[in-house]
Amino acid sequence: ETGVTQTPRHLVMGMTNKKSLKCEQHLGHNAMYWYKQSAKKPLELMFVYNFKEQTENNSVPSRFSPECPNSSHLFLHLHTLQPEDSALYLCASSQDVRGGTYLSSYNEQFFGPGTRLTVL
Amino acid sequence: KNQVEQSPQSLIILEGKNCTLQCNYTVSPFSNLRWYKQDTGRGPVSLTIMTFSENTKSNGRYTATLDADTKQSSLHITASQLSDSASYICVVSVSGNTPLVFGKGTRLSVIA
16 A cells, blocks of 8 residues: 555545545655546646645636645545546655755655545 | 656456566756555555665665666566566655656556
């Protein structure tokens, strides 16, 4: 295991539902990320938190709302999603230094197993 | 525009055979290149990382090469095993405050 856990592993929701994805890292890292992985497309960066501060919102629709209460936990709150939002949502963490957005790109990002989301 | 292109999109090989996956990138300024392995239902796991000055890096049966002049990298898998069946993703880091650039991945299936 990579030290990054995600729950739930699978989620099916209707377009009017509200749900949350949870990510927890046990590596002592200070940066956490949300990615969207769709079939036959590269991973898309959604949000970056560095030292609990959101440093990037990559033009993500407001129906996705991140929350980072501390450096070990990251949530993605979902509401009124669309069928095209169905994808694998991956959380990652890395050890970075204060002062930038994607800093220390040499530092490896450790990924969780992902949440397979299906929107009906 | 920073891009990473991988080929082939998918590949099927017999157990025990070797294979090579390709990655071409148009990224500047280049910082480093990683190959990740992603098993079905799991998140990506880093296999190798190479900086500008490195042209080969091995991790067991996996050997990655980098040609910074032609902006190409390859991942060679020797004596493939069924457990090598996965997606292999090439990821390039750009110097400075910019996000990682991901390829779409190559889906490898190793069959008995």
